Amino acid sequence: MNNLKEKAVGLATACVKACPDLKKRQNKLENILIQFLDGHTLNRFEAEKLNDHCLNSTVATLGKFGILIDRKFEIVPCLGGKATISVKRYWLKPEPENISNALDLICGNSRRKNNG
Numbered sequence: 732m733n734n735l736k737e738k739a740v741g742l743a744t745a746c747v748k749a750c751p752d753l754k755k756r757q758n759k760l761e762n763i764l765i766q767f768l769d770g771h772t773l774n775r776f777e778a779e780k781l782n783d784h785c786l787n788s789t790v791a792t793l794g795k796f797g798i799l800i801d802r803k804f805e806i807v808p809c810l811g812g813k814a815t816i817s818v819k820r821y822w823l824k825p826e827p828e829n830i831s832n833a834l835d836l837i838c839g840n841s842r843r844k845n846n847g
Contacts, residue, residue, distance in 0.1 A: 759782060759783050759789060760789060760792060761837055762781055762783070763778065763781065763783055763786070763789050764793060764823075764833055764836065764837060765837070766781065767800070767821075767822060767823035767833070768823060768830065768833055768837075771822070772820050772821065772822040773820065773822075774786070774805065774818045774819065774820045775787070775819070776807065776818070786821065787819070790821050793833075796832075796836050797832050798823070798829065798832055798833050798836065799823075799824035799829045800821050800822065800824065801821070801822055801823075801824045802819045802821045802822075803820055804817050804818070804819055804820075805817070805818060805819070
């Protein structure tokens, strides 16, 4: 199973590298999806640094497009390490069909932008 995940993430990384203009996106949805396609995982605080102020909503929107995002709870420090908080960590479900759907969503958006 781990080999399938590595192959899927490798495929996504290769596809993102093959289309360098993907990294120049201004759209929040595409930006987060590109992070996931690159094999990154994100929680709400990490997404904040990418100008996504409501990652759970972005993930829900991706779900409406048929993109499957896995998630699990994790504990992270807050208040300068004086306390902790439980947040969800999200990542793209590493199945080839799901990665293909994610790439189709980005490429479809790219074609619409370029064609008016």
